[in-house]
Amino acid sequence: MSEILVYSYIDETAFELVSAGKAFAKELGATVSATLLGEGAAAKAGDYFAYGADKVYVSEHPALTDFYVGTYAEALKQVAESGDVEFLLIGSSKRGKELAGRVAQKLNAGAVTDANAVRVKDGNLEVDRYAFGGNTVASQVVTTPKKVISVMSKTFELGPREEKQGEVVNLDLDLEDPPVKVVERRDKAGDEVNLEEAEMLICVGRGVQAKEDLAMIEELAKLLGAEIGCTRTPASDWQWFSEERMVGLSGKKCKPSLYISIGISGQIQHTVGVVDSKIIVAVNKDENAPIFNITDYGIVGDYAVVVPKLNEKLKSMR
């Protein structure tokens, strides 16, 4: 019986993949298992069973204490080769992506990363991912006997927890000490915001020229109960925002009920992060800005007059 093996450095994503894997397994006549690696791995097994794993492989081998891609890839390879693993589903964080390429090479398997949809097709898993910088969505299948797929977080909803027990396999891995050592970890600027969970989202783009104009946008955010995100320029170049607030291909992927873009032209690198919003609103003074192609409601105008007016209107409704 073929096996779907889940691994994610971030447990939350692994739970989503186990939940989804359970449904795929039913269709494919397969089983779902998960690999837990590193310090404290064994204690998490119960959670993985609760989300539907049939079997959990565990190793707290000292070489796995710090995440080094080569060592983790070797561990996953040894698990994948010991069982009947056909599909390796990996959480597509930065660590997950580097891991996908390295373990795929070890297994002589094809790999697809950053999947944002996965479905069963003809006994295989068909995967969607963005291509051409987000201009298109490519549907792909891996054709090698073993298949490596890294899936973005929030692609699948977390399934319900169940009372379930499964088999714990304590791995006896043959691993060497990592040749790359972690000497320090520095916290990122303490911005704890989680835009991916935001119900209401306002994003600021290059069209917002003056930093003091953020005050009116913050007021709007407060009135709507919205979080504020941005395109690349205000975060990377102007440093107005932490990277945690960058939305798009190389940033967060958000699915709010309401998304308002302010001074954003609508380049695909940003809009891929918001196309799943329920309602899209744009304020931009250029009526030809591509953002208006994907909006539900647009105002062609200067945000510096539109936003204060909008704030006034919202306040009058309270």
Add this chain to the structure above:
Amino acid sequence: MDIIVCMKQIPDLQQIRIKERKPVLENVPLVWGDLDKNAMEEAAKVKEKLGEAKITVVAKGSDKLQQGILEPLAMGADEAVLLTDPAFAGSDSLGTARLLAKAIEKIGAYDLVMLGEGSTDNYSGVVASALAERLGLSEMTYVRELEVEGGKVRAVRNMDESFEVMEADLPALVTVAQEINEPRLPKFMAIRKAGSKPRHEWGPGDLGLSADEVGENANSVEVLSNLAPEQDRKNVILQGNLDEQVSGLVDALTKEGVVGR
């Protein structure tokens, strides 16, 4: 010290148009990905700091590379290997890693292999890791600060949850993040001089690969379709004076149930 920089030509993403949901690539110029240029720039900086190093750029692309390759050569590469054979076209990530590994093994000397953290078009991030595995190299991805000294490499990596400082002995493979540097614009004289730097064009035979080991024939991923996503939006532009526009917007959002709940 031998540095290899791997680069790939991509279509200019800003100029891709969509027609009947299909990307139109005709007449779209080929450019270097931004991240590839960051890798090239960082290699040039390492060389400047060390004083002595040889940078070889290994570039994959079309026959238009003959022109395009002048840019990395003018930025500081000493030599170029071009993988332009039509048989290489359509390679997937693992196929590309195989080509690069064969080319780098043929070059022979490599202390530091550098790439962008992903290609700027597909951003799959697979090639570097697969290449590191093939060459048996230590790997550090998403690097935003790099120091190479005394046979060691120290890197600050921009990871999801923290900045991670890592150290390894050479040889190693490094992928760079966009914030690591600002790629230089080569001066006219540098571009003129670039034309006389050595260039080699290697086909499958030069890499010891047969026709079914390269290009689409060797792919492990099949693309079933590649279309622009369908957009189903209302596309209402609010009309009237400012008051009317804003009232219209708030009314619409209230009706949609996203405001005033």
